[in-house]
Amino acid sequence: MMAVRRVDAVLLTDANDLLSGILTDKDIATRVIAEGLRVEQTLVSKIMTRNPVYVTSDTLAIEALQKMVQGKFRHLPVVENGEVIAMLNIAKCLYDAISRLERAAEQGNNALAAAVEGVERQLGGNVSSSQNIIETLREQMYKLSLSTIITENTKVATASPSDPVYVATQKMRDLRVNSVVVTAGNSLLGIFTSKDVLMRVVAQNLSPELTLVEKVMTAHPDCATLDMTILDALHIMHDGKFLHIPVLDGDGRVVACLDVLQLTHAAISMFEGGPGTANDVANTMMQKFWNSALALEPPDEDFDSHSELSLVTPSEAGDGRSSMYPPAVGNSFVFKLRDQNGRMHRFTCGYESLDELISSVMQRLGIGGEKSTVQLLYEDDEGDKVLLTTDSDLAGAVLNAKSSRLKTLKLHIDDSDSKNKVAAQQLSELEPSHGIELMDVHYGLMACGIALTGVAMMVFLRHSTV
Numbered sequence: 001m002m003a004v005r006r007v008d009a010v011l012l013t014d015a016n017d018l019l020s021g022i023l024t025d026k027d028i029a030t031r032v033i034a035e036g037l038r039v040e041q042t043l044v045s046k047i048m049t050r051n052p053v054y055v056t057s058d059t060l061a062i063e064a065l066q067k068m069v070q071g072k073f074r075h076l077p078v079v080e081n082g083e084v085i086a087m088l089n090i091a092k093c094l095y096d097a098i099s100r101l102e103r104a105a106e107q108g109n110n111a112l113a114a115a116v117e118g119v120e121r122q123l124g125g126n127v128s129s130s131q132n133i134i135e136t137l138r139e140q141m142y143k144l145s146l147s148t149i150i151t152e153n154t155k156v157a158t159a160s161p162s163d164p165v166y167v168a169t170q171k172m173r174d175l176r177v178n179s180v181v182v183t184a185g186n187s188l189l190g191i192f193t194s195k196d197v198l199m200r201v202v203a204q205n206l207s208p209e210l211t212l213v214e215k216v217m218t219a220h221p222d223c224a225t226l227d228m229t230i231l232d233a234l235h236i237m238h239d240g241k242f243l244h245i246p247v248l249d250g251d252g253r254v255v256a257c258l259d260v261l262q263l264t265h266a267a268i269s270m271f272e273g274g275p276g277t278a279n280d281v282a283n284t285m286m287q288k289f290w291n292s293a294l295a296l297e298p299p300d301e302d303f304d305s306h307s308e309l310s311l312v313t314p315s316e317a318g319d320g321r322s323s324m325y326p327p328a329v330g331n332s333f334v335f336k337l338r339d340q341n342g343r344m345h346r347f348t349c350g351y352e353s354l355d356e357l358i359s360s361v362m363q364r365l366g367i368g369g370e371k372s373t374v375q376l377l378y379e380d381d382e383g384d385k386v387l388l389t390t391d392s393d394l395a396g397a398v399l400n401a402k403s404s405r406l407k408t409l410k411l412h413i414d415d416s417d418s419k420n421k422v423a424a425q426q427l428s429e430l431e432p433s434h435g436i437e438l439m440d441v442h443y444g445l446m447a448c449g450i451a452l453t454g455v456a457m458m459v460f461l462r463h464s465t466v
Contacts, residue, residue, distance in 0.1 A: 180257075
């Protein structure tokens with residue numbers, strides 16, 4: 001399921017749609033494959049992380065990033081009124097945040113001014129102190145190198161190209177990392193991550209014991225050097241859309257393999273000082289700076305700052321059924337639908353594809369068969385039920401809902417066809433006496449028709465002989 005939707009995490013909910021657990025690609029690699037378990041025989045509830053940390057939609061961006069760093073997890077559910085509405089991905093959040101911070105620093109004034117505003121009193125109106133902090137920010141953002149976060153004790157998980165995947169996942173487990181670098185002597189050949197385990201091994205039904213790392217690794221990966229800045233490393237990872245980057249020393253030897261968590265920690269630490277009044281003020285300013293910068297329009301990207309969100313109930317985790325929803329951001333919206341038992345379902349789905357919405361509805365309600373058999377309607381702002389037949393219909397419906405400041409779009413399933421089929425079935429199942437009566441009427445009408453035809457012929461012949 002994760003591989004089909006190309007997501008690296010799923011959330012589990014209970015019967016009341018309340019968050020109960022999270023499962024990631026790292027769990028698959030280190031809790032299933034590394035332990036010699038079979039994916040098809042392992043219940044999600046046995047290997048998931050129960051009661052995961054989450055945030056609400058009004059949580060500050062920097063707080064969300066800090067929670068991820070402190071907890072050492074890359075995914076953070078967003079919960080509103082006890083219900084999961086989205087899932088943050090640390091990589092996309094950080095890349096988006098850094099891009100906005102760069103824009104703020106380049107534009108130089110708005111975000112920085114907003115950061116300074118409100119803390120100048122704590123600085124005693126000392127403008128030079130404010131400027132010093134701002135200049136320190138600029139310098140840290142553009143000059144801190146990877147060598148500042150790599151020490152002699154930094155451990156690197158390495159594997160041989162001839163190692164089976166099973167052995168590589170055990171090394172990930174033992175060092176509590178998400179990747180191994182593949183080397184031959186001092187030469188870097190490739191990198192193999194927990195996401196590769198999921199997408200290239202599990203999803204392809206390959207044997208972890210028989211599949212060699214060299215067959216499923218990423219060969220000749222992009223690398224960083226010790227003198228590269230943290231910001232440049234983030235940009236390389238962003239442009240290549242990967243979460244791990246090997247770091248080489250001057251002789252080309254691998255000295256570290258940094259993941260997005262470590263770089264996030266370093267990025268946040270750029271702006272944090274130690275204890276003391278001056279540093280407390282600086283920290284306050286930096287929090288304001290983050291929040292002000294994150295309020296800027298994001299740069300144009302082909303993705304947003306949220307992960308695709310997949311939800312699985314405990315019962316579904318056991319029998320393989322699943323319900324999957326994209327996040328409540330970007331080109332997605334919240335929909336509501338009442339089932340045949342009168343229960344109201346609330347879920348989030350993209351609104352660019354009607355087929356995707358129909359699939360979500362069918363999965364949510366357990367409807368089988370072809371998607372063409374399901375006809376959706378939506379309820380507009382006047383209470384009318386309007387047919388959805390094309391992608392543009394769906395997009396228009398959502399845009400109208402947004403313009404009316406509606407937070408949800410109420411859906412209905414058109415059952416007129418089924419009602420017609422029921423009526424036809426009822427007609428075919430009429431009592432025999434009713435059938436005889438209908439047959440008598442039918443034959444009576446036929447007899448009348450024949451008689452009228454005979455009279456017409458007689459009149460015609462009479463006129464023709466005159």
